[in-house]
Amino acid sequence: MVIAIGATERYARHVQCCNQTWAFGRKSPTSKSGVRRKVPWGGVAFRLSEFDPPEDARNQLYLAKQHYEDVRAACSEHVLPKHFGMASALLATVLGDRNLASSDSEYVDNLRRSIGLYLLALSFVSEVRDAEDWGKIQHNLGLAYTELAKA
Numbered sequence: 001m002v003i004a005i006g007a008t009e010r011y012a013r014h015v016q017c018c019n020q021t022w023a024f025g026r027k028s029p030t031s032k033s034g035v036r037r038k039v040p041w042g043g044v045a046f047r048l049s050e051f052d053p054p055e056d057a058r059n060q061l062y063l064a065k066q067h068y069e070d071v072r073a074a075c076s077e078h079v080l081p082k083h084f085g086m087a088s089a090l091l092a093t094v095l096g097d098r099n100l101a102s103s104d105s106e107y108v109d110n111l112r113r114s115i116g117l118y119l120l121a122l123s124f125v126s127e128v129r130d131a132e133d134w135g136k137i138q139h140n141l142g143l144a145y146t147e148l149a150k151a
Contacts, residue, residue, distance in 0.1 A: 035074050035083050039090065042067030046094055057099040065094045077124075085124025089137045092117035096144050104151065111148040118144060 042064040049060035068091035075084035092114040094100065101107035118141040127134045 035071050035080060038067050038071050038074075039083070039087060042071075042087075042090060042094075046090075046097075049097065049099065054099050057097075058102075061094055061097055061100040065091065065100070068094060081124050082130075085121045086133065088117045088124070089121035089133075089140070092121065092144070093140060096140070096147065108148065108151050111144055111151060114144045115141065115148065 045060045045064035045067065049057040049064065052060060068087045071087035072084060072091065075081070075087065077084065095110040095114040095117070098107055101110050118137055121137050122134070122141075125134045125137060
């Protein structure tokens with residue numbers, strides 16, 4: 001028998017699991033391995049947001065946003081630059097989600113920030129060495145420009 005759990009309970013379980021991961025591994029979110037773990041947790045929260053009603057999706061999006069902002073805060077152009085660039089691109093994707101914004105003007109602001117983050121991310125991703133990531137960022141940049149034109 002499958003028991004459906006609500007978005008609030010999934011969110012609480014996700015936060016609890018994240019906290020256990022940090023405690024179990026004794027890794028700081030700012031360590032190299034901590035940064036590598038933080039990115040997938042952002043992905044989990046973002047993915048859960050796609051299945052939740054808008055009011056619950058926003059909670060998941062805020063959590064994903066926080067994970068990616070934490071990675072960006074722990075990295076820089078000189079410290080783990082690829083992680084910084086990819087976290088920037090992933091944060092841009094979260095910001096481009098309409099469910100994150102509570103108003104049309106906030107959505108437009110988020111799209112503008114998203115475009116800036118995608119452009120920044122491209123400076124850390126090589127078209128030759130990281131062709132798949134580079135292509136995804138270019139694609140998502142185009143989608144963000146399209147959404148901004150429609151907004």
